[in-house]
Amino acid sequence: xxxxxxxxxxxxxxxxxxxxxxxxxxxxxxxxxxxxxxxxxxxxxxxxxxxxxxxxxxxxxxxxxxxxxxxxxxxxxxxxxxxxxxxxxxxxxxxxxxxxxxxxxxxxxxxxxxxxxxxxxxxxxxxxxxxxxxxxxxxxxxxxxxxxxxxxxxxxxxxxxxxxxxxxxxxxxxxxxxxxxxxxxxxxxxxxxxxxxxxxxxxxxxxxxxxxxxxxxxxxxxxxxxxxxxxxxxxxxxxxxxxxxxxxxxxxxxxxxxxxxxxxxxxxxxxxxxxxxxxxxxxxxxxxxxxxxxxxxxxxxxxxxxxxxxxxxxxxxxxxxxxxxxxxxxxxxxxxxxxxxxxxxxxxxxxxxxxxxxxxxxxxxxxxxxxxxxxxxxxxxxxxxxxxxxxxxxxxxxxxxxxxxxxxxxxxxxxxxxxxxxxxxxxxxxxxxxxxxxxxxxxxxxxxxxxxxxxxxxxxxxxxxxxxxxxxxxxxxxxxxxxxxxxxxxxxxxxxxxxxxxxxxxxxxxxxxxxxxxxxxxxxxxxxxxxxxxxxxxxxxxxxxxxxxxxxxxxxxxxxxxxxxxxxxxxxxxxxxxxxxxxxxxxxxxxxxxxxxxxxxxxxxxxxxxxxxxxxxxxxxxxxxxxxxxxxxxxxxxxx
Amino acid sequence: xxxxxxxxxxxxxxxxxxxxxxxxxxxxxxxxxxxxxxxxxxxxxxxxxxxxxxxxxxxxxxxxxxxxxxxxxxxxxxxxxxxxxxxxxxxxxxxxxxxxxxxxx
Numbered sequence: 001x002x003x004x005x006x007x008x009x010x011x012x013x014x015x016x017x018x019x020x021x022x023x024x025x026x027x028x029x030x031x032x033x034x035x036x037x038x039x040x041x042x043x044x045x046x047x048x049x050x051x052x053x054x055x056x057x058x059x060x061x062x063x064x065x066x067x068x069x070x071x072x073x074x075x076x077x078x079x080x081x082x083x084x085x086x087x088x089x090x091x092x093x094x095x096x097x098x099x100x101x102x103x104x105x106x107x108x109x110x111x112x113x114x115x116x117x118x119x120x121x122x123x124x125x126x127x128x129x130x131x132x133x134x135x136x137x138x139x140x141x142x143x144x145x146x147x148x149x150x151x152x153x154x155x156x157x158x159x160x161x162x163x164x165x166x167x168x169x170x171x172x173x174x175x176x177x178x179x180x181x182x183x184x185x186x187x188x189x190x191x192x193x194x195x196x197x198x199x200x201x202x203x204x205x206x207x208x209x210x211x212x213x214x215x216x217x218x219x220x221x222x223x224x225x226x227x228x229x230x231x232x233x234x235x236x237x238x239x240x241x242x243x244x245x246x247x248x249x250x251x252x253x254x255x256x257x258x259x260x261x262x263x264x265x266x267x268x269x270x271x272x273x274x275x276x277x278x279x280x281x282x283x284x285x286x287x288x289x290x291x292x293x294x295x296x297x298x299x300x301x302x303x304x305x306x307x308x309x310x311x312x313x314x315x316x317x318x319x320x321x322x323x324x325x326x327x328x329x330x331x332x333x334x335x336x337x338x339x340x341x342x343x344x345x346x347x348x349x350x351x352x353x354x355x356x357x358x359x360x361x362x363x364x365x366x367x368x369x370x371x372x373x374x375x376x377x378x379x380x381x382x383x384x385x386x387x388x389x390x391x392x393x394x395x396x397x398x399x400x401x402x403x404x405x406x407x408x409x410x411x412x413x414x415x416x417x418x419x420x421x422x423x424x425x426x427x428x429x430x431x432x433x434x435x436x437x438x439x440x441x442x443x444x445x446x447x448x449x450x451x452x453x454x455x456x457x458x459x460x461x462x463x464x465x466x467x468x469x470x471x472x473x474x475x476x477x478x479x480x481x482x483x484x485x486x487x488x489x490x491x492x493x494x495x496x497x498x499x500x501x502x503x504x505x506x507x508x509x510x511x512x513x514x515x516x517x518x519x520x521x522x523x524x525x526x527x528x529x530x531x532x533x534x535x536x537x538x539x540x541x542x543x544x545x546x547x548x549x550x551x552x553x554x555x556x557x558x559x560x561x562x563x564x565x566x567x568x569x570x571x572x573x574x575x576x577x578x579x580x581x582x583x584x585x586x587x588x589x590x591x592x593x594x595x596x597x598x599x600x601x602x603x604x605x606x607x608x609x610x611x612x613x614x615x616x617x618x619x620x621x622x623x624x625x626x627x628x629x630x631x632x633x634x635x636x637x638x639x640x
Numbered sequence: 641x642x643x644x645x646x647x648x649x650x651x652x653x654x655x656x657x658x659x660x661x662x663x664x665x666x667x668x669x670x671x672x673x674x675x676x677x678x679x680x681x682x683x684x685x686x687x688x689x690x691x692x693x694x695x696x697x698x699x700x701x702x703x704x705x706x707x708x709x710x711x712x713x714x715x716x717x718x719x720x721x722x723x724x725x726x727x728x729x730x731x732x733x734x735x736x737x738x739x740x741x742x743x744x745x
Contacts, residue, residue: 609745610745612745613741613745614740614741614742614743615737615738615741616737616740617665617666617667617737617738620665620666621666624662624666
């Protein structure tokens with residue numbers, strides 16, 4: 001048995017860095033706090049890689065040959081009853097170890113990149129403190145041993161996301177975006193909390209190992225009680241998925257993610273592309289053994305994922321802000337992962353979707369972080385977010401150009417880049433489950449290739465725009481992460497995930513189904529080709545096409561008016577018919593009672609205030625007569 | 641020396657002194673006189689203590705000690721009170737108790 005207790009350090013180091021840089025950051029030079037943060041992250045990156053090596057290759061397997069679920073560290077934090085207690089600890093299993101690698105790698109790259117990107121910004125130290133806080137919360141989330149610990153860290157990532165989106169707090173849009181992100185995800189977390197309460201009430205435990213084990217109380221309890229045709233456990237899973245959907249920006253709780261792009265670009269890369277937004281996928285994967293018994297909940301996961309991926313891909317084709325294109329692309333890819341979980345079965349080859357989802361999560365973290373960091377380098381060079389103010393940048397930004405191209409190829413699903421392998425597995429899983437879902441995802445694959453290359457050509461090709469000053473390549477602290485992530489995007493596709501991360505922990509064999517792989521490559525190529533025709537040279541084909549689509553294009557450009565629908569519901573309906581009566585009640589009835597009490601007190605004391613005359617002897621008379629009165633009273637009482 | 645003097649006489653003396661003190665406290669306007677009235681009140685209590693001790697519990701000394709404590713405390717109190725009165729005089733150029741009415745509503 002290997003001792004994994006050192007994994008607690010993976011959590012404690014970023015927490016320590018947060019406190020250190022957060023409290024004393026202003027006494028350091030900006031660069032020093034950046035270097036402290038980055039080196040701390042480097043240490044936990046090495047620790048995570050070491051843990052992964054030990055876990056996957058050295059640790060002996062369980063008796064049935066699967067990877068063990070291991071409690072590396074565990075302490076009881078809140079003792080509720082003997083059975084029900086909230087623990088804090090580190091759980092190691094294939095997905096949490098995989099997430100450790102994803103988070104620490106991307107976080108390290110983002111830290112390094114931020115030293116260059118945030119150079120000279122006001123609040124540099126604050127930025128690094130928040131990054132450490134985020135890394136701590138996200139790592140705590142993935143290694144959570146029980147669902148309550150996960151919930152606590154889940155809220156912590158929400159807070160760090162809020163703080164980082166609102167980093168430029170002097171800008172109104174950033175403040176609005178951070179509030180929006182916080183409120184929308186908080187609303188979704190309400191569902192998560194309800195789900196947890198139902199789950200723990202029916203099963204009597206929070207513990208993941210018990211809950212997802214083969215004799216889990218979740219399978220037997222909560223089945224007898226039905227509500228609206230679904231069992232208690234199904235409802236609990238649906239509510240938990242609502243939390244996941246909020247964090248992972250699934251339709252219709254996605255509205256915060258595009259606005260979250262107001263944050264600094266490295267933050268978008270770390271939180272809103274690679275790590276925090278996949279927390280919802282991770283949550284479903286973590287609870288997967290229960291979901292597999294609740295087919296209704298799993299179907300919801302699949303359909304929400306599929307719809308979101310299509311919906312977001314269509315919007316992504318019409319946006320002009322490069323970060324927003326990437327945000328919608330993130331939503332679309334997370335939709336893929338959700339869909340893959342939704343179509344998956346349990347165990348062996350049945351669990352292909354689960355494996356594919358985790359695989360896609362892994363590869364997506366690399367290429368999407370790369371895309372965002374590349375976008376950051378572009379924005380850094382031209383000081384604009386809008387792709388119609390860019391063009392012809394390939395001469396000025398050679399490294400960014402090449403790495404961005406690799407990322408685009410990876411996300412479009414062109415072999416041998418990473419995205420191809422994971423996306424192909426998802427398509428295979430969808431194909432064997434439901435042909436409609438497969439058709440949707442197949443269309444999304446084409447759209448993905450199209451909008452990514454639309455972005456690529458608009459930024460790097462086309463005619464050169466007149467820049468105020470010549471754009472120049474980013475400094476080495478920014479290009480090194482780009483190169484590293486480009487290598488990741490190229491080679492992570494070859495990692496044999498079927499041997500490592502599977503639904504039941506047992507390895508299985510897969511063979512590439514060329515019958516699906518070749519058409520998926522073909523549609524990606526078609527998407528790229530169309531984008532090439534439209535956007536490589538300056539022409540008006542795209543504009544003409546957009547005009548011919550009329551209303552549909554306008555609707556997609558305006559994100560299908562979902563924001564407006566929300567505004568309508570909140571401002572017109574909730575504010576008018578719920579909030580206003582409540583406010584009236586609060587102001588007139590609740591406050592009225594309070595004001596009445598204070599008014600009466602005020603009046604009464606005003607009337608009797610003459611009593612406090614300041615005359616010593618007047619007080620003495622009252623005192624003496626009171627004493628005499630009491631004395632007489634006692635004498636009277638005693639003698640009777 | 642006091643053999644044969646009944647307890648009641650002492651108590652009557654004490655009571656008279658007490659109410660004389662109370663009366664003085666309530667009606668005199670001069671702060672020094674008010675202070676003297678409080679001394680009367682304290683001393684009426686002392687007489688009671690001594691009388692009770694001497695007649696009811698001849699073998700004990702608690703009443704005597706209490707009286708001594710009260711005398712000591714009264715002395716301390718008188719010094720503090722006079723200090724306060726001097727300060728009041730410096731401020732108001734008067735020791736009339738009716739003039740000290742700043743602490744009202």
